[in-house]
Amino acid sequence: MIGYLLKRAGFGLALLIVMSTITFFLVFSGTERVAANILGDNASDADIAALTTELGIDRPMLVQYGEWMGGALTGDLGRAWTTPGSVTEILARRLPVTLSIVGTAVVVMALVSAVLGITAAVRGGWADRLIQLVSVIGFAIPNFWLGLMLVVLFALNLRLLPATGYVSFSTSPLGWLAAVTLPVTALVLGGIASASQQVRGAVIDALSQDYVRTLRARGVRSASILYRHALRNAMPAALTVLSVQFIALLGGAAIIERVFAIPGLGELTVRSAIVGDVPVLMGVVVAMIIVVILVNMVIDVVNAWVNPKVRLK
Structure with a gap:
């Protein structure tokens, strides 16, 4: 390993x-x-x-x-052209904000997609059709439009959540939760729609294997077959989808952060592109590539842990 x-x-x-x-x-x-x-x-x-x-x-x-x-190579990415301070310092302030939003969105997406995908695969029938219909509708809704609608409903009309801004978790956990609820909801809907269908397909494929029929013939309980055997074999495909969705969420964060005025990498990228701050753009690219590489390595390690075939390879 x-x-x-x-x-x-x-x-x-x-x-x-x-x-x-x-x-x-x-x-x-x-x-x-x-x-x-x-x-x-x-x-x-x-x-x-x-x-x-x-x-x-x-x-x-x-x-x-x-x-x-x-x-x-020494960690110095130069100085920004339009903002005081070095690129490294700017990224150090912005990166945790984006990662907190995208990381929360990935966790929410993984949990909800797993529940929806497993339910659709196991129950079938009207539940499967309903989940697929909702997934198609969710995938078709643009996240920026959804973000604006969420602001209008929950921030302007109901006044339950803040419309813009960001509060760090260390400053106020409740304030952080209130600040990220709407952005995460807008960011994650399309990912849930796509990931739940991938989970559904992986679970259906795992449940159709010969070993599952053998376990059923031996009288093993359906719950045990699903949670101890089928899900373990379906997990590598689901993890691969999760890593792809993480990258997509990083890209989508650029729009969502602009909608909610969140001081993250996405908002920084758009602003730097407008004013032509090339060193900052380069720093963002390097930071994004490093994050994607690390996420893929973590996914590979988890895959090797849950799938003995990967460890053997």
Whole structure:
């Protein structure tokens, strides 16, 4: 297992370097007008030239890349162009906010999807059809529209939850719960719709295997077959879906954080793209890639723990 994890870590590091390199040349190749955008329409050519030199974007691309990569390898992602402070400090403030929302959404999605998927697979009939219908409707609803409707209903009309803002868990657990309830609900609905159908399919496939028929013929209770055998074999597929949904939720957080004015990575990405703060965009990309790599490694470890076939491989 240690050798497998080291191999996965090496692959993840190689992926991080390749993706960050590609992203660097893509985003830094379009910095000709960055100084003009930062200074505004009334800036003179001399001011634009001075800021361009100050930012270092008038140097050859390979020189800029070598300097950035050298700093990145030591944890220094440079300084933001439009916000005081280093990129690393900005990410350190923003990343926990996004992870708290996305992490909560993943937990909620996993629990609700498991209940809905297992119920649809085991009961079948009208329950299966109803769950599938609700899943299709939930998948079709845009999360930003749902977020706006939730704000109108629960924040503006009923005044039960805050419409915008974020409170850290360490500051106030109840305040944090109130702040993330609406964003998590808006973010997770489509994921539940998709994941529940995947869980349903995996459970149905597991229950149709020959060993299940053998266990039933031997008189083993249905609950024991489901929870001790079928779910264990269906879990790898469900975990794979969960990792994919986690990545999708990271992308969806950009829109949801803008809707609810949450100071996370998603809101930072949109704002940095608008003002042209390229170092911050690069930092966000690196942080996202690291998070995705770590999540996939955790999923692999859990898969190996619940599935002996993976351990043998």
